Amino acid sequence: MSLAEKAGQVLLPSFPGLDHEAHARTIERLHLAGAIIMPDNVPGTPGGQVDTAALHAVTRRLHQAARADGRGWPGMVGVDQEGGLVARLRAPLTEWPAPMSYGAAGSRPLATDAGRALSAELTGLGFNVDFAPSADVTMGPADPTIGARSFSGNADTAATVGIAFSKGMLGAGVLPAAKHFPGHGSVSTDSHRALPVQPASLRELRAKDLKPFQAAVDAGLPMVMTGHIAVPALEPGVPASVSKASYRELRRMGFKGVAVTDALNMGAIAQQYPRDAAAPLALAAGADLLLMPASAETAHAAIVNAVRNGSLPEARLDEAATRVAAMQLWRGRSHPPRGAAPGNGSALSRKVSQQAITVLAGPCRGPLVPASVRVGGGTAQDRARFTAAARRAGVALGAGPLVTLIGYRGAPAAGDVAVALDAPWPLEKSAARTKVALYGRSQEAFDALLAVLAGKATAPGKLPVAVGRHAPGSGCR
Structure with a gap:
């Protein structure tokens, strides 16, 4: 050359x-x-x-x-x-x-x-x-x-x-x-x-x-x-x-x-x-x-x-x-190329979020929310995805406890349920009674979240980092 x-x-x-x-x-x-x-x-x-x-x-x-x-x-x-x-x-x-x-x-x-x-x-x-x-x-x-x-x-x-x-x-x-x-x-x-x-x-x-x-x-x-x-x-x-x-x-x-x-x-x-x-x-x-x-x-x-x-x-x-x-x-x-069509990984993406979702505070079994909730925080897209997932999970929107979504580097949240969509650290100072780390904001992640909130799935994830008094490994047992 x-x-x-x-x-x-x-x-x-x-x-x-x-x-x-x-x-x-x-x-x-x-x-x-x-x-x-x-x-x-x-x-x-x-x-x-x-x-x-x-x-x-x-x-x-x-x-x-x-x-x-x-x-x-x-x-x-x-x-x-x-x-x-x-x-x-x-x-x-x-x-x-x-x-x-x-x-x-x-x-x-x-x-x-x-x-x-x-x-x-x-x-x-x-x-x-x-x-x-x-x-x-x-x-x-x-x-x-x-x-x-x-x-x-x-x-x-x-x-x-x-x-x-x-x-x-x-x-x-x-x-x-x-x-x-x-x-x-x-x-x-x-x-x-x-x-x-x-x-x-x-x-x-x-x-x-x-x-x-x-x-x-x-x-x-x-x-x-x-x-x-x-x-x-x-x-x-x-x-x-x-x-x-x-x-x-x-x-x-x-x-x-x-x-x-x-x-x-x-x-x-x-x-x-x-x-x-x-x-x-x-x-x-x-x-x-x-x-x-x-x-x-x-x-x-x-x-x-x-x-x-x-x-x-x-x-x-x-x-x-x-x-x-x-x-x-x-x-x-x-390592010859092995391609797949766009969107082919959607079910696996949901499985990742299902396995990762971590409850830091709140019940580990049964519904975390009643049949109707309100949603705040996050972006307009976050709230729209939450709404779509809630509809599929049989949870109504408009009345009931407030679920607050915390986006990237977001501030700690009040309300009844705080959900961290990125790193979980804002949950430390959030005043909510129920605290959930989701680590994602895809539609598949929100579907996994609503399944847990509605009591249709458990949260098997464990914290991979410390969050205040919650040591790594914390989560539902």
């Missing part, structure tokens, strides 16, 4: 809007690895859903562009589809609850099945990379970024459930990426806005935050995403994504796969390294794939210039490009 080809092979950019053909031509001209699809790239129907036929045509064109220079391996078309808050593709694809649901359900087979089902719908639309799951161990309410994106506040649980989910993804032919090394769940700054600092010692990190990543390495997972987090114990003031010491630690753990950076257009990087100066620095530090530079053109030129002026050894670029190509060949040969 030429220098220009190798420089493109390590870049996976985003692009603005719906001009997919323009980006396909950029892939061809700069020899890019492919593209990541963001919400503004997704064609829609007049009814506000994803136009799946048009989206599949887009991914086909991007794959075609990635192989236009004759390379012998497929390109990468990726997306961020974790479930819960981070899901770039909505209906008619299955809507999945927050990843914390799997920690609450405590079932590795269920996590594997869900990872496979979620990914099969992506495969059916032409995606072969999903930048999930979050292997971060959340520290609780002080964690502003990860929250319910984390499987658990327990490192061992986050590791085992994360590996199970990732193996399901691979079973559908989609590459997972364990993120955000060395752990974003224990810092109080959001790296989308500024640079977080992780003050823990290396020994402390290895005892907690690094555990899920070590498990990912031991399981042979193909890709780890490095976060924009400064770790003074490794390299003070330098984000892990551009830190040689951080990549050395990752390789010391035995990782042989592709190290991909978190998005290079995020505040923590862009403020410190403007005009894509981070691109060659990340490669020189040990990254193999650079996600979402601010400008593919600028990042490509910066890599080429860094090789020419000697600040980036060409052997390091060769190593990175080879790892990316090898991963794609390995995926195609060892």
Whole structure:
């Protein structure tokens, strides 16, 4: 490969809007690895859903562009589809609850099945990379970024459930990426806005935050995403994504796969390294794939210039490009795509919520509400979904106790029944007599909720994190 080809092979950019053909031509001209699809790239129907036929045509064109220079391996078309808050593709694809649901359900087979089902719908639309799951161990309410994106506040649980989910993804032919090394769940700054600092010692990190990543390495997972987090114990003031010491630690753990950076257009990087100066620095530090530079053109030129002026050894670029190509060949040969139609996972999504739903206060058997209730809080869509689920469960709306829905980072609630739709921490200070953690706001999650409220199902989930005086593992017995 030429220098220009190798420089493109390590870049996976985003692009603005719906001009997919323009980006396909950029892939061809700069020899890019492919593209990541963001919400503004997704064609829609007049009814506000994803136009799946048009989206599949887009991914086909991007794959075609990635192989236009004759390379012998497929390109990468990726997306961020974790479930819960981070899901770039909505209906008619299955809507999945927050990843914390799997920690609450405590079932590795269920996590594997869900990872496979979620990914099969992506495969059916032409995606072969999903930048999930979050292997971060959340520290609780002080964690502003990860929250319910984390499987658990327990490192061992986050590791085992994360590996199970990732193996399901691979079973559908989609590459997972364990993120955000060395752990974003224990810092109080959001790296989308500024640079977080992780003050823990290396020994402390290895005892907690690094555990899920070590498990990912031991399981042979193909890709780890490095976060924009400064770790003074490794390299003070330098984000892990551009830190040689951080990549050395990752390789010391035995990782042989592709190290991909978190998005290079995020505040923590862009403020410190403007005009894509981070691109060659990340490669020189040990990254193999650079996600979402601010400008593919600028990042490509910066890599080429860094090789020419000697600040980036060409052997390091060769190593990175080879790892990316090898991963794609390995995926195609060892994990062929197994696609499914959009929406195929709906019943499984409901099963996840049924297994995860956790009652922190209130009865564990029988109805939690009478035959009629009122509903407040949440969004208009949340209340509409609650209403539809109530109708199916035989619960009337308009009179009776108040059920208050608490959305993402919502405030504690009064009323008679408080339901946390995301992370469960607002339940701690909620004054309601009955407190329920749902970890999701899909229609399937609301159906599971109303079945429990009406006494037609029990709540088997256990808290995967501490909520005030409620220790992890709390819930109905």
